[in-house]
Amino acid sequence: MTSLNEYLSLKSKLTKLEEKPDLAKDIAFTEEFLRLKERYNFSASDVLRLIKPSLAFTGISSTECIHEALQSIAKDAPDIKSTAKSMRRYRNPHTGEVVETRGSNHNRLKAWKEQYGSAAVTSWREI
Structure with a gap:
């Protein structure tokens, strides 16, 4: 019975894992990695050397190690924030009214x- 319980437990864990989008x-x-590796005739260590040279000489060159190296690079990379649009200022020459947007x-x-x-309004833009 212990084998059956263990099997059912593992099966439920597998089902939960398969539901995760990650x-x-x-x-x-x-x-995709394996397809590209085979297409370009690269070994896993070649790819690892390209991605993160400091890990290339550790002797570990599995796909899992490469995936972890890519994830660590992504975590170390600075967050790229979208640049805010610059403030534009328009002055209506007829009324003197100013709009900043x-x-x-x-x-x-x-x-x-x-x-x-x-065209006229665009020409009212102040620098």
Whole structure:
């Protein structure tokens, strides 16, 4: 009976693991990696040497080690934040009114473009 309990426990763990979205990504990565490795006739240690030279001489060159090396590189990489749009300032020469915006979806700016035309409003932009 212990074997049956162990089997059922492992089967439930496997089912839970298969439901995780990360598993599908990891499987896809491994399959693609193996395809490329075979296509370009690279060994796992060759790939590891390209990815992270400091790990290349450890003697470990399995796909799992390469996957871990890629993950550690991704964790060490600085977060790239999207750059915020610069503030744009438009001054209406007819009224002296000023609009500051980061995008072109400003209600006052739209009204001006309808009234005076897009080219005219664009020329009012201050640097």
